[in-house]
Amino acid sequence: MRIWMHELRLLLRARLALVALALLGTLSIAAVVAGSAEVDRQRDAIAVIAEPQESDIAAIAAWVDKSKDAGSAAYYSFHPTWDAPSPLAFAAIGMRDVAPFILRVRALGLEAQIYDGDIFNPELALPGRFDFAFLLVFLAPLFVIALFHDLVSGEREAGREPMLCALPGARRLWLRRVALRFAMLFLVLALPFTIAAIHSGAGAGAILLILAAAAAYLLFWIALALLVGRLGWSSVANAATLASCWLVLTLVLPTLAHVTINRAIPVGQGTEIALAQREKVNSAWEIPREETMRRFYATHPEWADSPPLGPEFHYKWYLAFHQVGDESVAGQVRAYRAGLERRDAAARTLGWVLPPVGLQALLTRLAETDLEAQLAYQDRIRDFHRHLREFYYGYLFTDRPFGQEDFARAPRFASP
């Protein structure tokens, strides 16, 4: 134990090490605080939906009650959906920065509503938010380099290496120093995260998995630093070499891989789907209404015995051509989603050879802030929207009046 205390004192008396550890600790706290603040902001935004929603619906209900028109109810009522952040979302904000986590939908065409808000924060898409994942993946390796680049070369340059090597247990000395530096780095990096994760109610398994991944990632960079150290170069040369490795492994190769994957797996923009759906919907005004209804009943025979359209406007026709519009872009939606999933899978595969990419993918998966989580939210929206349509169709296609009390019967989105 005494020798460990000696090593600790030696480490903390070295200015670079002390500054590096203090800075990493500060950044770690800042990353956790920033991530938590963002997640709190998102939770607050979700929490305040209910009250204005109630007053909004009440106002619509009062107005609709005069006409008892289910179509007006369907047209004017917005229904909130939301993707509540997981307990670990603060650690890796992931796609929650660029994809909507709240979407108020109407029983009209869904795809345009989903893809209109495909990307709403593009300036954050490239660098990502400053959170624990960013600190761990991109900045932590620099601190490993700061503490390990001169582990042996520093002793050699100071002239102490021969005397240290002449002591019994010299090999244990280096192992001890590696272990101590690793432990200090891991401690200052992981402690703020662990406290925040426990506080946010994350499961022990997920916390341990992230800690294990963080430890493995640090060990990867430590191994690289030790490998470079074995070349017998000067501390400056070691630092320059490791900094180059950092640049290549965390920035250059992932960026090249990103470009390559995007080229190999072309995927259109979500807004193209929204545009296509809107065009279909808009062109429906030019098509004979019976034609639209025929197409709608072909895929929704359960409403085929609805009374035929009269000469006046009827919302069942309006909602039908919105649904037909959705169905006409279903192939595009499937292709878009499949493309995104293929890109994601390719990036995950790349993570096996590029640790920064692999770690980032793992962190966003555990934090449920990755593409998979985003698509799962879309699935929940679609499922909810289907119930919403069925609810309004029950009135529209049977010409049942829609009174104030019917608003309370409308489906409500439930977050898992």
Added chain:
Amino acid sequence: MPEPASASIELSGVSLSYGAHRVLDGLALRVDRGMIYALLGGNGAGKSTTLSVLLGFAKPDAGAVRVAGLDPVAKADAARQRIAYLPENVALYEHLTAIENADYLLALSGEPKPREAIVGAFGAAGLQERAWDQQLGGFSKGMRQKVAIAVALLREVPVLLLDEPTSGLDPRATADFNGLLAAVRERGTAVLMVTHDLMSAVDVADRIGFIDAGRIVDEVAAEGAERFDLRALHDRFANDVAAA
């Protein structure tokens, strides 16, 4: 009857080459307990390599090496437990105090000692009291050597290896150091010092060996009150260095 001296350092027929360059060529020398052996030689004669072999840093191609009866390569840790080594420039941790340095080195050696023992050894090594709790940043080479010697004294090792211990020391500091070595010898420690400093060797050594091209070419033992014939030694050393 005097007790027969036992060899604490023994090299016999030691050869070592780096590529095509033969650095040690059948080197043989012996240092007994309580003996100071000064190994003199020119640059590239093999002095530092001899120390590397004794420390187990380099493995000889041929020959036998024993330090306190142990093979320093095969039994590296055990051998180093019995060796204290002072390189030419004793570099310690400048941001630690003298006591913290000694405490740390002793802990590294697996032989921790209390503060009282450390300051006692500092006193024996001639390190002034006001320096004990000072950081080593401002220490002279002589003062740093005293810290290292104090550590060696505390470890009670049977073998002390010194690399150019008096280079860069002023005459007063050299005399102090030699006095310290004499005290170490009295404890029964075998001391091997490689040096260019003939005067210092004459002053303190019991035996002086001249190394050239990796082997001992001349060896002289101290005799009587005069110890060494300085003039003759100087000539022999100068010839050896010139030949090298």
